[in-house]
Amino acid sequence: MEKKPLILVTNDDGIRAPGIRALIEVMRSLGKVIVVAPDRPQSGASHSITINVPLRLEKVVQLEDYEEYSCNGTPTDCVKLGIKAVMHCHPDLIVSGINHGSNASVNIIYSGTMAAVIEGCMAEIPSIGFSLLDYSMHADFKPSLPCIRKITEQVLKNGLPFGVCLNVNIPNVSSKEIRGIRVCQQAGGTWQEDFDERTDPHGRDYYWLKGIFVKIGDGHHTDEYLLENNYVSVVPVHTDMTAYEAIPQLKYMDTDA
Numbered sequence: 001m002e003k004k005p006l007i008l009v010t011n012d013d014g015i016r017a018p019g020i021r022a023l024i025e026v027m028r029s030l031g032k033v034i035v036v037a038p039d040r041p042q043s044g045a046s047h048s049i050t051i052n053v054p055l056r057l058e059k060v061v062q063l064e065d066y067e068e069y070s071c072n073g074t075p076t077d078c079v080k081l082g083i084k085a086v087m088h089c090h091p092d093l094i095v096s097g098i099n100h101g102s103n104a105s106v107n108i109i110y111s112g113t114m115a116a117v118i119e120g121c122m123a124e125i126p127s128i129g130f131s132l133l134d135y136s137m138h139a140d141f142k143p144s145l146p147c148i149r150k151i152t153e154q155v156l157k158n159g160l161p162f163g164v165c166l167n168v169n170i171p172n173v174s175s176k177e178i179r180g181i182r183v184c185q186q187a188g189g190t191w192q193e194d195f196d197e198r199t200d201p202h203g204r205d206y207y208w209l210k211g212i213f214v215k216i217g218d219g220h221h222t223d224e225y226l227l228e229n230n231y232v233s234v235v236p237v238h239t240d241m242t243a244y245e246a247i248p249q250l251k252y253m254d255t256d257a
Contacts, residue, residue, distance in 0.1 A: 004065065005031035005092035005156055008120075011041040012076045012099065012112025013139040015060070015070045019098035022141035023130060026149050027095060030156065032065045034091070036082035038112075039070040043101075045112035047119070048074050057081060071079055075116035083123060093156060094120035097130035098148070104169045104223040104233060105187040105215065106130075114237070121165035122239055126155050128165065133227060134172040147232045151181065160236075167235040171227050181232040187224035188216035234243055 007027045011020040015037035026035045049071040061068040069086060071078045085089060095138070096116040103111045103234065113129045120127030128151065132144050151168060166176065167186075171178065195207040215224050222232035 006087070006089075007031045007033050008079070008082045008087065008091040008094045008125075009033055009035045010037050010075055010082065010094070010096050010097070012038065012045060012075045012114045012116070014038050016040045017041070017100065018137060018139065019100050019132065019141060022030060022145060023095060023098045023148070026145055028066060030149070031092070033067075034072055034086060035060075035066075035068040035087055036078040036083060037069075038075060038078060039072050042074050042112045044110050045074045045076075045115065046110050047076055047115040049080070050077050055081060056160065059087065060099070075112040076119045076187035079116045079119040079123075081123075082095060090123065090125050092126070093152070094127040095130065095152065096126050096128070097132075098144065098170075099129070100130055100136055100137065100139055101135040102133045102169055102227075103129060103167060104133075104227060105237075108146075108167055108186070108235075108237065117165045117167070118237065118239060121163065121174065121237075124162070126160045126165075128155060129167050131169045132172060133169065139172070143173065144170040144177060144232075146175070147178065151232075151234065163238050164236050165238075167221055167223075167237050169227055169233045169235075171230050171232070173230050177230050178232060181231045181234060182226050183234045183236065184221050184223055184226055185219070186235050186237075187219065187222035225236060 009027055055073045057069045057071055059069055063071055096113045099113040103114055108114045115127040117127040196210050197207055223235050226233045
């Protein structure tokens with residue numbers, strides 16, 4: 001009998017979020033699943049790790065082909081603990097999500113969902129992050145599940161290039177409106193931010209971040225463009241952050257000791 005693939009599932013919205021429940025449903029149909037996810041929302045945690053307080057794991061479920069643990073750390077902590085303290089081995093695949101909201105364009109930099117994926121990639125494990133363009137905790141994930149299953153099956157079968165993971169974003173439309181899946185590049189963009197200054201009941205000032213996302217450029221091969229046109233976007237992401245094209249332009253800095 002063919003051995004089932006071992007799949008580690010995590011997220012940044014917390015172990016109780018509907019998105020991870022939908023992702024678990026798909027992954028359990030594909031292999032043996034171990035869930036290690038934050039015990040509370042960690043959106044915007046990026047690639048942070050916990051170093052000042054003890055990390056704890058709480059076993060929630062244990063079945064023959066399924067285990068579930070909550071962790072008081074970040075998504076990156078969850079991947080590290082999942083590999084080192086729970087599995088004691090490398091899984092065949094790491095998946096993160098389904099995130100409530102977009103991780104397209106520069107949002108990947110802030111994303112806890114994608115930080116978990118990048119951590120898996122650094123450990124040389126095929127890793128995929130899934131996000132639905134709906135921030136609501138009542139989001140309908142059903143239209144996204146066939147695409148998630150298809151992409152996951154392809155990665156389990158074919159693997160990923162060395163040092164590459166996937167950032168998958170799914171438009172918030174019905175199944176009939178999804179036009180397909182496209183591998184593409186990350187769109188340019190920026191957040192125009194400000195702070196809402198307020199005063200608490202004790203007379204102390206505090207600040208609440210607010211802002212709007214502004215797309216830069218209008219390339220037809222970017223994730224933002226494809227999502228606007230009801231395609232699922234798949235952006236290959238690598239951990240090497242070297243700006244190779246800038247090296248020749250900066251050679252004037254080279255000096256001998």
